[in-house]
Amino acid sequence: MTPSRRGESMQVMRGGSSFVEHLAAVAPEALPGRRSGSDGGPDVPHGTTIVAVAFDGGVLLAGDRRATMGNLIAQRDIIKTFVTDEFTAVGIAGTAGIAKQIVKLFTVELEHYEKIEGVPLTFEGKANRLAGMVRGNFGAALQGLAAVPLLVGFDESEARGRIVSYDVTGDWHDEVGYHSIGSGSAWAKSSIKKRFRPGLDADGALDVAAEALFDAADDDTATGGPDVLRKLYPTAIVVTADGAVEIAEEDVAAATDRVIAARGGEK
16 A cells, blocks of 8 residues: 555654754755865855853853955854754854854754654753764865854753863863854953953853953954944853843943943944
8 A cells, every 4th residue: 555645744754863864864965064066265154253151050152243255254243153942052163154054953953852752852962963963064174164163051960051162073072161162262262261260140251251252353353343333242142040041132232342441442
């Protein structure tokens, strides 16, 4: 007896609880980094800089708004920080288009797993799933289309915020206290190092992150500083036991304005 199309659609998806494995089986060309072509380098938009700062009870993620394409500013208001589920968020650096695809796929992967299994992935499981997606883009990375995420989240099993960094091969590491990725990361981490201390609250972490992005933009042309004229400020997400929430633009602007005021009003 030949099954109907309706019957076919009701069959169990290939890959079980993994949407990525299902996609790899039925439409591998839809995965990030799997499309043909060797064009890379400066001809596509790249995004930097992302910072993460841990505080008592959670972690904060923030990113600047600039995307560059070679020596050009490709976009002044790009979003590089994303809430991916109730207790995690991801910031992106590198090739913007591929990085965004990875984040979207990661978000669907987490939702799909929870629907199939009835429980969410552990934080370790989430970190491993994202690692697999980054590893899948390794071929494109060798062509100059690297995309690297920074994962933050609240680990319910340990009751604390966590920061996870990746390299282009998908290897991941827990970072203690703070971290930064992107072309401005060296300056951002140097800035955070001077102000970070255990026991920060969420507001203190936001101030530290705002100053770090300001300092990175001061020395790195690929990192955008606050654009007061256009009212463009960094984006930020805070993750605690209550969940992942985007910080209101006016709160980020206020933190950035405090940095500018402390520098004597320099723009």
